[in-house]
Amino acid sequence: MQLENIAQNKVHDGWHKRYRHAASSTQCPMTFAIYLPPQASKDTPVPVVYWLSGLTCTDENFMQKAGAFKRAAELGIAIVAPDTSPRGEDVADDKDYDLGQGAGFYVNATQAPWNKHYNMYDYVVNELPELIETHFPVTQQRALAGHSMGGHGALVIGLTASERYSSVSAFSPIANPIACPWGQKAFSAYLGGAEEDWYQYDAVRLLSRASDILPMRIDQGLSDPFLDEQLGIEKLERALAPFNHKATVHRHAGYDHSYFFISSFIDAHLTFHADYFNR
């Protein structure tokens, strides 16, 4: 598969690089960014944290705003940030920021017109890691992290494809999308009107049927304007209760939903994932 390098920047002795490639799961060109720490070489491949971004984001928001490179370089961890949806003139879209391009919700859509390109679950779980592991000096050790819609993606993928990852973390995740406006709007469009078809993409629902989970870390700002209506953090904490030896929820007074919050705690998330890579 052809990878087109579209940007590169040296940072903290490693490299941030952006690539475009033709993706079979989404049937369109996709863009992703990768940070390769200074340790990464053919002789010393490094593990990878996959970062899943939130609504309206591309591969660039996290890389430019999270301030993750210094700690990733110290720990010898690569970070891969995919786009949040398929994109292009031929790709279905919506006028609202919370549906269509920039709002893929990490599902495989079943409903027209979305089902032609919106297969972000397959892209993130299968196609992208295969590409990364073929073209870059990385191991098959993988972790998931994400924010808001991407926190939802990280939790759901960590619960449904757990054998592929060693740990999961999320900032301000949409934890119970079947019960909030963002999730209900997206799932009705992408998956249709039958609520049973949504359950496979709802972290709280998946946890209610789980017998074991990956190690998880969740961080939530208490001045987040989306906390009450969209995120469902209390329901998530209740659903995690049977697994409280494996999952921690950290609440932070004064922090909002933005990358200011993410940049304040990203080091702790990377350190958390490094701990499980090293076991």
Ligand SMILES: N[C@@H](CCC(=O)N[C@@H](CSC=O)C(=O)NCC(=O)O)C(=O)O
């Ligand atoms: N109305 C806002 C909503 C967009 C927003 O807040 N996006 C967040 C993720 S929200 C859940 O997935 C985000 O990460 N934005 C990008 C950023 O760089 O901050 C709007 O349209 O701005």
